[in-house]
Amino acid sequence: MLKVSGKTVNVDNKEIYGSRAGTAGGPAANQNGDKWSESLQSVFELALENQGPERTAKLLEKLAGQLRAVQPPSNGATTPYVNTIPVEQQPVYPGDRVIERRIKSIIRWNAMAMVVKANSTTNVGGHIASFASSATLYEVAQNHFFRGASDNFPGDIVYFQGHAAPGMYSRAFLEGRLDERHLQNFRQELAGGGGLSSYPHPYLMPDFWQFPTVSMGLGPIMSLYQARFNRYLQARGLTNWKSEPKVWAFLGDGESDEPESLGAITLAARENLDNIIWVVNCNLQRLDGPVRGNGKIIQELEGLFRGAGWNVIKVIWGTQWDEIIARDKSGLLLKRMEECVDGDYQKYVVEPGSYTRKHFFGKYPELLELVNHLTDDQIRKLLRGGHDARKVYAAYKAASDHKGQPTVILAKTVKGYGLGEAGEGKNISHQQKKMNEKELREFRERFKIPISDDVIAETPFYRPAPDSVETKYLLERRQALGGFLPARKVTSTVLDVPKLDCFAEFLKGSNSEISTTTAFGNVLRILLRQKGISRSIVPIIPDEARTFGLDAFFREIGIYSPKGQLYEPVDRNSLLYYHEAKDGQILEEGITEAGSMASFIASGTSYATHGVPTIPFYIYYSMFGPQRVGDLFWLAGDIRAKGFLLGATSGRTTLNGEGLQHQDGHSLLHASTIPTCLPYDPAFGYELAVIIADGLRRMYVEKEDIFYYLSLYNENHAMPPMPPGVEDGILKGLYKFKAGAEGKKIKAHILGSGPIIQSALKAQEILAERYGVSADVWSATSYKLLRTDAIRCQRWNMLHTTEPTKKSYVETLLAKEQGAFVAVSDNIRTVPDQIAPWVPGGLFTLGTDGFGRSDTRARLRRFFEVDAESTVIATLYALAEKNLIGREVVAQAIKDLGVNPEKIQPQLV
Ligand SMILES: Cc1ncc(C[n+]2csc(CCOP(=O)(O)OP(=O)(O)O)c2C)c(N)n1
Numbered sequence: 001m002l003k004v005s006g007k008t009v010n011v012d013n014k015e016i017y018g019s020r021a022g023t024a025g026g027p028a029a030n031q032n033g034d035k036w037s038e039s040l041q042s043v044f045e046l047a048l049e050n051q052g053p054e055r056t057a058k059l060l061e062k063l064a065g066q067l068r069a070v071q072p073p074s075n076g077a078t079t080p081y082v083n084t085i086p087v088e089q090q091p092v093y094p095g096d097r098v099i100e101r102r103i104k105s106i107i108r109w110n111a112m113a114m115v116v117k118a119n120s121t122t123n124v125g126g127h128i129a130s131f132a133s134s135a136t137l138y139e140v141a142q143n144h145f146f147r148g149a150s151d152n153f154p155g156d157i158v159y160f161q162g163h164a165a166p167g168m169y170s171r172a173f174l175e176g177r178l179d180e181r182h183l184q185n186f187r188q189e190l191a192g193g194g195g196l197s198s199y200p201h202p203y204l205m206p207d208f209w210q211f212p213t214v215s216m217g218l219g220p221i222m223s224l225y226q227a228r229f230n231r232y233l234q235a236r237g238l239t240n241w242k243s244e245p246k247v248w249a250f251l252g253d254g255e256s257d258e259p260e261s262l263g264a265i266t267l268a269a270r271e272n273l274d275n276i277i278w279v280v281n282c283n284l285q286r287l288d289g290p291v292r293g294n295g296k297i298i299q300e301l302e303g304l305f306r307g308a309g310w311n312v313i314k315v316i317w318g319t320q321w322d323e324i325i326a327r328d329k330s331g332l333l334l335k336r337m338e339e340c341v342d343g344d345y346q347k348y349v350v351e352p353g354s355y356t357r358k359h360f361f362g363k364y365p366e367l368l369e370l371v372n373h374l375t376d377d378q379i380r381k382l383l384r385g386g387h388d389a390r391k392v393y394a395a396y397k398a399a400s401d402h403k404g405q406p407t408v409i410l411a412k413t414v415k416g417y418g419l420g421e422a423g424e425g426k427n428i429s430h431q432q433k434k435m436n437e438k439e440l441r442e443f444r445e446r447f448k449i450p451i452s453d454d455v456i457a458e459t460p461f462y463r464p465a466p467d468s469v470e471t472k473y474l475l476e477r478r479q480a481l482g483g484f485l486p487a488r489k490v491t492s493t494v495l496d497v498p499k500l501d502c503f504a505e506f507l508k509g510s511n512s513e514i515s516t517t518t519a520f521g522n523v524l525r526i527l528l529r530q531k532g533i534s535r536s537i538v539p540i541i542p543d544e545a546r547t548f549g550l551d552a553f554f555r556e557i558g559i560y561s562p563k564g565q566l567y568e569p570v571d572r573n574s575l576l577y578y579h580e581a582k583d584g585q586i587l588e589e590g591i592t593e594a595g596s597m598a599s600f601i602a603s604g605t606s607y608a609t610h611g612v613p614t615i616p617f618y619i620y621y622s623m624f625g626p627q628r629v630g631d632l633f634w635l636a637g638d639i640r641a642k643g644f645l646l647g648a649t650s651g652r653t654t655l656n657g658e659g660l661q662h663q664d665g666h667s668l669l670h671a672s673t674i675p676t677c678l679p680y681d682p683a684f685g686y687e688l689a690v691i692i693a694d695g696l697r698r699m700y701v702e703k704e705d706i707f708y709y710l711s712l713y714n715e716n717h718a719m720p721p722m723p724p725g726v727e728d729g730i731l732k733g734l735y736k737f738k739a740g741a742e743g744k745k746i747k748a749h750i751l752g753s754g755p756i757i758q759s760a761l762k763a764q765e766i767l768a769e770r771y772g773v774s775a776d777v778w779s780a781t782s783y784k785l786l787r788t789d790a791i792r793c794q795r796w797n798m799l800h801t802t803e804p805t806k807k808s809y810v811e812t813l814l815a816k817e818q819g820a821f822v823a824v825s826d827n828i829r830t831v832p833d834q835i836a837p838w839v840p841g842g843l844f845t846l847g848t849d850g851f852g853r854s855d856t857r858a859r860l861r862r863f864f865e866v867d868a869e870s871t872v873i874a875t876l877y878a879l880a881e882k883n884l885i886g887r888e889v890v891a892q893a894i895k896d897l898g899v900n901p902e903k904i905q906p907q908l909v
Pocket residue numbers: 129130133163214215216217251252253254255256281283285286287291415430
């Protein structure tokens with residue numbers, strides 16, 4: 001007993017020291033917790049009374065400092081390592097668990113069988129362990145949550161984990177959507193009758209898969225922007241949904257290391273996206289080994305998501321653990337659960353139950369009593385939460401009902417669950433794709449699959465009869481939920497796109513000098529006035545509208561914000577103020593090219609995802625396009641996205657002041673590698689108008705699954721009127737823009753693109769005036785398209801040698817042209833070189849290979865040898881190489897034009 005100022009404080013010195021010897025959470029601390037709390041409260045009150053608040057605060061601070069020295073403060077971001085939903089709050093499971101388990105077992109078998117079978121005769125690979133760990137996570141959702149598309153409802157939007165694809169095929173097989181031949185040909189798409197793609201690829205299986213997910217991190221980031229885009233569509237009145245679809249994203253715990261996975265999670269909390277649910281399959285393993293062998297991935301992710309404002313639901317322990325946890329009055333079980341690292345938990349999977357008894361429970365002898373009634377085998381089979389349908393259902397239900405925040409479910413599972421010796425919880429699990437007969441038998445026993453010994457070695461597929469309880473149940477559930485998933489259905493309507501004449505101002509040309517970026521702004525303004533499409537346009541900008549001179553659109557069409565504008569913008573009094581609105585049309589993404597691409601993809605696929613075609617115009621710094629987020633560009637092709645990508649401030653020398661990291665001369669090449677992308681490098685406003693008008697027609701009337709990449713530049717120059725009859729050439733990639741001087745014997749051709757066509761035009765004058773050469777200037781709008789067409793013809797000719805040959809567009813166009821051909825652009829030489837084999841007599845190419853740097857455009861163009869003088873020299877050289885002029889003319893021109901022949905060469909190695 002302690003007496004302070006006449007009051008008795010209930011503190012027993014012996015207990016103080018006794019408790020310090022034990023650790024926090026120990027039995028003594030628990031039993032005396034209340035006593036201690038009362039005692040401290042009394043001391044605190046006495047201190048306040050006797051010493052006053054100020055001095056009490058100082059005393060407490062001092063004590064807190066001492067406490068920090070022995071116990072660093074908890075960041076408060078994590079909760080104990082147990083299920084978030086307590087047993088008392090767990091809802092009753094609404095399904096027939098016995099039948100569901102049978103269905104799940106059969107799906108497990110076929111998913112495994114298709115991989116094992118494929119690898120018995122081929123080396124095509126595949127994965128068993130990922131789906132084995134997530135089967136319950138998918139099956140509970142398929143039986144009770146995922147809603148299919150129906151009238152006025154586009155269906156829930158589900159991002160399936162790429163490596164779990166065999167599980168989805170296996171279910172579709174049971175549903176009768178795929179047959180044995182498909183499963184037989186897993187990963188053998190070129191086999192007779194076709195097969196199944198390795199992963200979710202809408203390009204390869206357009207009626208089945210909606211979202212490519214296998215490049216890790218892309219599914220997660222796309223799902224966030226998809227959920228946001230769904231809100232945007234609703235806010236703009238573009239939907240008539242009877243209820244809002246949920247966006248579900250299934251991802252691996254290892255996948256969470258990708259910056260794209262977690263980099264945008266605050267968006268979902270900031271915009272209250274309670275229409276999204278993430279399920280992270282925490283099997284604690286990735287490809288090589290544990291995700292966090294020395295820590296706990298679930299706790300780490302919980303802290304991150306809570307910090308980001310998400311609702312976090314942990315599903316760690318299965319039902320059998322409930323009573324064990326309940327019987328632990330000491331707090332030691334929780335302590336043990338918390339102190340074990342993921343590497344330990346992985347070990348408990350591969351070792352027998354006796355090991356877990358000894359090392360997990362046995363660390364504190366009191367804990368052994370909790371499992372005395374269990375055999376070693378029963379201990380080994382204590383389920384993790386993610387394999388327990390009741391726990392998973394409870395989490396999904398809570399997530400579905402949660403309002404105001406996005407939800408993440410962190411479900412603990414076992415990688416390769418059910419594979420036993422063949423790969424359960426092993427470090428090699430991810431790569432496992434073969435099983436021997438003994439392992440197959442064990443798998444069959446464990447999941448009770450009716451396959452006899454004599455055929456088991458062939459891993460036959462098993463599908464219950466159409467009138468079996470299992471098939472009926474499975475179909476009934478999907479019917480009740482609106483239909484099958486995944487399924488991709490394109491029902492979109494045709495848009496009333498404007499004709500080219502709406503761009504009359506570009507076709508007429510203008511005397512005032514503008515850039516193609518400004519011209520694009522004008523095109524967009526015109527399009528926004530076209531009734532047929534104005535509402536469908538989705539301008540996307542990552543914090544660069546002012547750079548591109550598009551800030552006027554802020555006021556005109558508003559920036560989308562679910563909160564509207566809660567503040568008075570500082571520029572409210574100006575005409576072009578920063579205007580946020582609940583129904584704003586612009587997606588102002590901030591500085592995230594990955595997020596902007598995800599929005600582009602959500603918008604560019606809304607024709608399929610929602611049956612509502614929208615037209616994304618995503619304009620950005622071209623250097624931060626495919627170079628920065630190339631994998632998303634590639635995915636845009638796979639997912640069959642439509643729309644326009646506008647790489648602004650393009651050109652290694654046109655964007656002159658920004659230096660090495662900004663000056664882009666190779667995005668066109670990147671874009672050329674994407675099979676469904678049409679890359680263009682327009683020089684003039686009318687070219688831009690022709691390309692965009694035709695693009696709208698092809699994508700939104702003809703319904704071609706293609707998208708456009710246009711480089712835009714910031715150099716002002718004259719925008720001439722469109723010469724007659726060039727539309728076709730603009731679209732195909734090349735047309736004669738300005739013929740050379742007449743009456744000269746020596747002929748040459750200069751192919752120019754973007755603003756560098758000005759070098760070609762100036763070179764044309766110099767060549768005529770000083771060297772007697774008549775050079776035609778051509779505008780090369782798309783080398784890739786010319787090349788693709790040429791390859792197509794060449795291939796046809798090769799395979800049909802006895803039939804009349806076909807001639808490509810570029811060959812036909814240039815067939816009668818004489819002299820030398822030179823190409824010049826603000827891109828690396830490989831861009832024009834794409835057509836060299838089909839240019840009569842070859843193509844001499846100039847380009848901006850090498851790192852950019854800051855300087856004036858004139859000096860940069862001399863440096864990279866793409867200015868008019870360098871173009872003249874190159875043309876003369878190309879002529880000299882063909883013996884059409886003397887070599888001394890070239891040497892003389894080098895002197896005349898003041899070009900230093902010993903100047904450094906810009907490109908390296
Ligand atoms: C961007 C990217 N990098 C690497 C890979 C190769 N890869 C495929 S699966 C995998 C491990 C996945 O681990 P996890 O996310 O934990 O999924 P699990 O299979 O364990 O469910 C890796 C590294 C990939 N598919 N994508």
